[in-house]
Amino acid sequence: MANTSNTGNTRNEKLSALMDGELTRDDALAVIKALGQNDSQRGDWDCYHLIGDALRGQVMQDSTPQAIPQVTADARPVARTKEPHVNASVTTQVAAPIDSTLTRCRVSTEAIFAQLAAEPTVFAPAAARNLAQQVRRAKPSAVHQKTRFALAMAASVVTVSAIGVIAFKQQQGSVASAVVAQQTPAKQAQALADGSASEIRVNDYLLVHRQFANPGALQAAALKRTERTERTERMNQQPLPVNQQPRIEQPRIEQREAVNQ
């Protein structure tokens, strides 16, 4: 039994590595060939992609997005709670498709969230895989083998939870809600996730750029930066012809005005 599980793990590791583009040409070809011959492996592959897509908010088309939920201002609601339903914006906007995907893939959402609660932000997906290995070592029976890749996506969930904070800000302004609501439901979620994600990305890059040079200032800087970015962006925004205006930026600007009033 233990042997079978080990082989499975190696196989899944290779799949993950392939997805991340980390395999050498020869290894990649071997894994691809195996994929073509093995139905269960192909299922895993699809599954991994679904999870990845869901966490990136890219499978909104099949699901009915719900109203924008209230979000707590906690920067990491997902990571800190053990109850998936308290997961604020993530629950509605992104976690809904995750749930369905995970069900299809027989992965316990709870296991992922529990793991997230126990483990902090992990920067590299590869590092997260490593983390998953430790978890497996610690309690082999508790965590299903297939949660491995899902755990590798844990880092993404943390990013998504940070999006929740910004979604909250947008939610405050009634104008913003109105503008967003005019879009089709699918786009609504997409715009929220993407627009906010670009903010988060600037923060991520700030950490990388500064290279932890002044560590004490960094934690505070990261979240503050988001607010400052929004403000300065508005200050520096040149009036553009309507057709060139960035779609995502617009609701946010109006919302800011609403908040300022």
Next chain:
Amino acid sequence: MQREMVANAFCSLMLVLLGSICLWVTNAHARDRDVRPPSDVRDQEAVEWLERISKAARELPYSGVFVHQTVDNSSTSRVTHLLDRQGVEHEKIEALDGPMHEIIRRNEEMFCYQPDLKIVRVDRRASGRFFPSLITGNPKLVSENYRVKMGPIERIAGFDCQWLTLEPKDEMRYAQKLCAEVGTGLLLRARTYNDRSQLLEQFMFTQLDVNRSVAKTGIKSRYEQNAQTSTWLRDYSVKSPPAPLPASSSPSSPSLPSMTSTTSDTNTGWLVSNLPAGFKKVMEMMRFLTGRPQPVAHLVFSDGLAHVSVFAEQSQLPGKLTAAGSSDESPTSFAVRTVADHQITVMGEVPLATVQAIADGVTRTRADRPVEIDKTAQKLIR
């Protein structure tokens, strides 16, 4: 006649003596403004100071506590530095505020220990501003981009400190004021100002031992032993062959799966044309970042003092995205732009115009190989 000559000789001797005493006094206190040499000589002296500052930070043994300040934040760190007999630089930076955090540097290799997260981040020094080694490029290059002028001498942290003013020769960088210890040339204070002379950032030593021998234990992380155990993770942000931890790494410690052969200073497929004057590429690499399906290209440019990072990642956005920002409260400006379906993010401790100019110059030279593999794989399966 003879008496006159003797008197003359005596007078000259006295003058010379007086002169040397004067000079000695000037040198000792360096406060006598009346004997200040002409300005071009002073400017030459100022450029020599830049070289001293750069050399002192690299070669001297020192340990001290410094404060880093921005408009809305300040943090304290302890730095310990030495150059070993093999010519390898060792440095330890400990955060004294907030969560425990240590950075160990061996030349350009960095190990960033975060005990609360139980992570060691392995990186290469590229874009971060590390005090007191702020001058990372050739000092001559710095003096080509900034007018360097001598300022007054002030007492800082118990030392006599020579101020230098670096005025940018164009609008592509911020003004800097550097203050170096008179005896050794080590930076004691550094300030960054925007074009409206608002202070954006400041570093200052509040306590310093310089030129006293530093023990080897002073440059080791206190988490080094713990980090070898299996509960710690190693995060190789840079997609390059893994570097061993400072001590001999034990096989039981978790390390990442083997990296691909992509190394730093690789060709990422991105190019910046029409760089603002004085900026040169200092590093190019692929990085792993949280929540990104693909590694991100990271290029670093510097004018010897300021650093600009260019990040390129496959865009998740349908349309074109542009954004840019800078503020009076932070020295870091940024610009975001879409190029060839990639989101380009440029940021650095430079004015907004500079990050925008660099963002405008970003061009794609080739397609990513990892993307191709991924697509091929998907095609084969379906």
